[in-house]
Amino acid sequence: MAELTTTHVTAPDGTRIAVHRMGPEDGSGRPVLMLHGLFSSAEMNWVKYGHAPLLAANGFDCIMPDWRVHGLSDSPTDPETYASGVLADDAAHIMRELGLTDYDLVGFSLGARTAVSAVVRGLAPRRLVLGGMGLEGLTGWRKRVAFFVDMVDRYDEIERGDVAFLAKSFMKAQGIDRVAARLLLTRAVEDITVDEIGRIAMPTLVLIGEDDRDNGSPQRLAEALPEARVQVVPGNHMGSVTKKDLGQAILDFLQ
Template structure:
């Protein structure tokens, strides 16, 4: 696996991790996680690459090895969509697949629903209708985690989220700015997503609402359940295997 860096649309330096050879598959991680934590640590990138795929794993700004600027001007609405578009442009990709988990899935859906990106296939992991149409509720949870960080006691519903941010070394100033860039998505726009789509979600994962309902709203979607909760499903091989199997069938 190789790691390289490029400058996004506003000059923010972002990290890209590449593994495998073949058809490009841009794969995006979850909120306050990283390519390492979601895809590389558990071997999902290897399972997917075995399908003749080059897995292109971006670290979003404020995540992983990418920069976390403190300048508010670096955080326009849907900045992560613009970062992914900058990556596609940087690599000169015209025929590629796109996918992600949680925030990565949400970003992929915003990009395709608004016509910013047009991948051949789409993979949506750990995302449901509430994570799109009611994102403001989930964002409020993370704003509380950031704002009350050192005050959250053990046993608090947000304690685990606070510990996760701490373990990932998240820059809380930049993270707070980033949260304000993420609008809700009008679910009616899901009808614009015409490409074949895999919706994959843990059988105990309800963090972002119903993934099955999301699949039903997409014009051409397959729904697959894998074992686990929202945080747990990414640690099991089933997630990477489900994505690899589906991509293999669509090749």
């Protein structure tokens, strides 16, 4: 497996963001920014199940930040560090710091909606992959986020059998700070309109697990995009990340 390296980039508000990279040893890889999902990390989403190693072995330089509140990045509890759109701003800041202008962009779940937000705000990847995402996950975030806010608020009460038990268990295993997580969920992520989605011009792959409709309809999302298609891989929302099919589909599209 290619070597994984980690550095930190400091956001304008002082938050330190961990950035992991994996690519050809000679530095010749094509950059691809890979954005992980909620309560996950670059390690969990992209490295553990082989997706980044596969891309690196095929000539890609995988650039994988941990979002603030996640992984090896800071988890500030100052509300001022959670301005609307801050994750998209973090992604853009990382690319500016690295001096990259020609790259691809891949996101899964929260990473996918952040990728869309970042493109709406000005990022211009050659190709775009939106994993684990449907139209309603972009246009109806407030409804979707209510589940996670309720889980955070009821954290100490949730037991096995509760609909939120799996999300709580994943959050706990990842060591997520609950105060910081609630600020991120309620302040930092905004809805995206259908009109904004319709202005995303680059070729886009909507990549979805066959049993995943957690974020709405992938078909409706593809229809809202000017140049997009849907590809189905095995698994549900969380399970699809563990399948090699996900990484292979990303590689095939980017190549």
